Amino acid sequence: MKKIGLLTSGGDAPGMNCAIRSVVRTALGYGFEVIGIKRGFKGLYENDVMEMNARSVSGIINLGGTILRTIRFPEFKEKDIQQQCYENLKKNSIDALVVIGGDGSSRGAFSFHSNFQVPVCVIPASIDNDVYGTDFTIGFDTAVNTAVEAIDRIRDTATSHERIFVVEVMGRHHGFLAIEVAIAAGAEIVVIPERPLTIEKIVEILEIDKIRGKISSLIVLAEGAGRAHELARRINEEIGGAEARYSVLGYIQRGGVPTYQTRVLATMFGNEAVKGLRDGLTCFMVGISGTELCRVHLKDVVSGTKTISEEKLKIIEAMGI
Numbered sequence: 001m002k003k004i005g006l007l008t009s010g011g012d013a014p015g016m017n018c019a020i021r022s023v024v025r026t027a028l029g030y031g032f033e034v035i036g037i038k039r040g041f042k043g044l045y046e047n048d049v050m051e052m053n054a055r056s057v058s059g060i061i062n063l064g065g066t067i068l069r070t071i072r073f074p075e076f077k078e079k080d081i082q083q084q085c086y087e088n089l090k091k092n093s094i095d096a097l098v099v100i101g102g103d104g105s106s107r108g109a110f111s112f113h114s115n116f117q118v119p120v121c122v123i124p125a126s127i128d129n130d131v132y133g134t135d136f137t138i139g140f141d142t143a144v145n146t147a148v149e150a151i152d153r154i155r156d157t158a159t160s161h162e163r164i165f166v167v168e169v170m171g172r173h174h175g176f177l178a179i180e181v182a183i184a185a186g187a188e189i190v191v192i193p194e195r196p197l198t199i200e201k202i203v204e205i206l207e208i209d210k211i212r213g214k215i216s217s218l219i220v221l222a223e224g225a226g227r228a229h230e231l232a233r234r235i236n237e238e239i240g241g242a243e244a245r246y247s248v249l250g251y252i253q254r255g256g257v258p259t260y261q262t263r264v265l266a267t268m269f270g271n272e273a274v275k276g277l278r279d280g281l282t283c284f285m286v287g288i289s290g291t292e293l294c295r296v297h298l299k300d301v302v303s304g305t306k307t308i309s310e311e312k313l314k315i316i317e318a319m320g321i
Contacts, residue, residue: 003033005094008066009040009101012254013125013139015262016066019100021057022270028054030278035092042073045081047088064255076108086116096277102126110298113283121273122285127253129176132304133296134287141261143253144180150249151185158216164244166232170253171222178222179312188217188320193224194308203238
C-alpha cells in the first residue's frame with residue numbers, strides 16, 4: 001500500500017477535522033501518500049481530489065465541520081456510480097479508502113468494498129452515536145455538551161416563569177443523544193423513538209411533579225419521536241395554566257469547537273485506521289470498547305443494531321422525583 005484516499009461523508013460532526021489531521025499525519029509518518037477527496041462519495045464520483053501533506057492539516061484541530069466538505073449522495077448505492085468511483089481510484093493510484101462518517105457512510109463503504117474489493121476503513125463520526133460496534137462516535141460528546149449548555153440557559157427561564165419547557169434535540173431514529181442530554185441537564189422526562197410516550201403518560205408525570213411541589217419541568221424530545229411545538233400545544237390543552245413552551249436546538253448541535261474528549265477520540269481513531277490498513281485489514285471500522293480501541297469488521301457494523309441503555313432511562317426516572 002502506497003496511497004490512501006480520505007473522505008468525509010454524510011452529516012458533519014465536530015471532530016471530523018481532528019480525524020482528518022490524524023489520518024494524514026499518521027499516514028505520512030509511515031511513508032504513505034494521502035489524497036483528499038472533496039464532498040464525500042460524490043467527490044469520488046466526480047474525481048474532485050487533492051494531494052494532502054502535513055501543512056494541509058495545520059491549524060484545523062479546533063475547527064468544527066470538515067475541511068474536505070461533505071454532501072449526502074444516495075446515488076452511490078447504484079452499481080454504475082460505484083464503478084466510476086472505482087475507476088477514479090485507479091486513475092489516482094489510490095490503494096485504500098478511509099471514510100469518516102456515520103451509519104449510512106458505513107453501509108456505503110461496505111457495499112463498495114463488497115463490489116470492488118477495495119480496502120476500506122470507516123472512522124465513525126456522528127452526533128447521534130448510533131453506529132454499531134463502538135461505544136462512542138466522533139462528535140457525540142461535543143453535541144451533548146452543546147445541547148446541555150443551551151438547556152441550562154433555557155432552564156433559567158423555565159424556573160423564573162414557572163413553565164414547562166419541551167426541548168427538541170436531534171435523533172431521527174435513535175435516542176442516544178436525547179438520553180445523555182436528559183441526564184446531564186436534569187430533565188424530568190425524555191421522549192425517544194425507541195420508547196415513545198403517550199400524551200396521557202406525559203401529562204400524568206407532569207401532574208405528579210406539580211403535586212410534589214415542582215414549579216417547572218423540562219422535557220427532552222428526540223426529533224424522531226415527535227415535534228416540540230406539537231407536544232407543547234398538547235400539554236397546554238391537557239393541563240390548565242401549564243404555560244408549556246418549546247425550543248428546537250436544531251443544527252447548533254452539529255457545529256462548534258470540538259471538546260477535548262472529541263479531539264482525543266478522533267485523533268486516536270485516525271491513527272488506528274492507518275495502522276489497521278498498514279497491518280493488512282481490508283474491511284473494518286475503528287471503534288472504542290470501554291477504554292480500549294477496537295477494530296470491527298464492517299459486515300458486523302452494518303448488520304448490527306445499537307441498543308439504548310435501559311439503566312439510563314431508569315436513572316432519568318429516578319432523578320425526576
